[in-house]
Amino acid sequence: MTEQKTWPAPPTSGAGRAQRPQQRSGRRRAEILQAAMAVFGERGYANGSLTEIAERVGMTHAGVLHHFGTKEQLLIALLEYRDEEDVVDLEGHHAPRGAALLDHLVATAAKNMERPGIVQAYSVLVGEAVTDQHPAREFFTDRFAGLRAMIAEALAEATDRKVGDGDISAAASAVIGVMDGLQLQWLLNPHSTDMSSALSLTIDALVARLRRS
């Protein structure tokens, strides 16, 4: 977004223009992000090309770079965009806190079974992110840290335990792990795995187990 070049004859103002250029540019950026999500999901980030993304929105790859600067910045923008989309329907535009979060996770798993493209993009990118010096590495590291804290809080509330409890930490990691791991199996064979049932069963089992011992 910084040091972006302008066009030769910037199409600002102009009486006959139907929309303000910032609006059109913003919509164009969103179109590119949608295409990037599809292409990176289908090919991976390393193997997905700017040219293919550009073709899907009807421009050249130089046009994509005009909007996002570099391929890497496009990826970062895509990851943030995806996170926003996930909570855009929720009240307050953020996931619920406390024990209600656990139900929200199960509901998200059910919703995800209706949108394989988004699931595929997420799974591909998080797998790539563990490669050395990958541009999305920090994003996912921070994302996991935040999620673990939120889920630990939810589990503590549901089981009357402390957040610092070792089993609570382990269970929080496990809940995230189940979500991510189920997606891989489901993507490779949708008939093999009911993500929301398996997640729900696991959360129930962990909560019951932590309530007792």
Next chain:
Amino acid sequence: MTEQKTWPAPPTSGAGRAQRPQQRSGRRRAEILQAAMAVFGERGYANGSLTEIAERVGMTHAGVLHHFGTKEQLLIALLEYRDEEDVVDLEGHHAPRGAALLDHLVATAAKNMERPGIVQAYSVLVGEAVTDQHPAREFFTDRFAGLRAMIAEALAEATDRKVGDGDISAAASAVIGVMDGLQLQWLLNPHSTDMSSALSLTIDALVARLRRS
């Protein structure tokens, strides 16, 4: 392995030769597979180059292709090689059947915390495998199907249920999911996650839950 060209002056026989060429070639292949595991783990399959693999074993990329034909065949050979290595220490060279399998899985998780390279290669490749037409897609699809069946059998034995039980299937998927998902979190931040503890807790919780209800 089919239609492989030979060298101009095949170094077969020869009295002064210390080893038979098949032996040396077999060892050379293993060296290449080790290097490929490291490079694909660090860069991914799409982004990992034959040249980098070749350099690590002291040859050119054409030499690697001499041994494996194509990059894709190298990947397939690597995946099979990795699976073999996993069970080479076990009696009978296969994972235990029945309820003992569950303990084996926890032990493997503990062992994996000592070998990040192998874990990284696995996680990167399974993530890439969900992209369209990826050469490892079938391998992982079959691998998951086999694992689910074995784990379902183990869980059924441990809980006195039938293998066909819906909750048994869901739990089997969940157990695999936890293993794979924990690896991602552990790779991104080893301090964040104790893979064997979290896996053990989850399996215990699922078994207890399925024993009761």
Next chain:
DNA sequence: CCTACCGATCGGTAGG
């Protein structure tokens, strides 16, 4: 936003 271009890299092949 495009055209035109650059340097770099890649997998694979020919031929020995």
Next chain:
DNA sequence: CCTACCGATCGGTAGG
């Protein structure tokens, strides 16, 4: 196993 090469593709830039 290597040298030498090919065609293809890629991300990014200049300049308008």
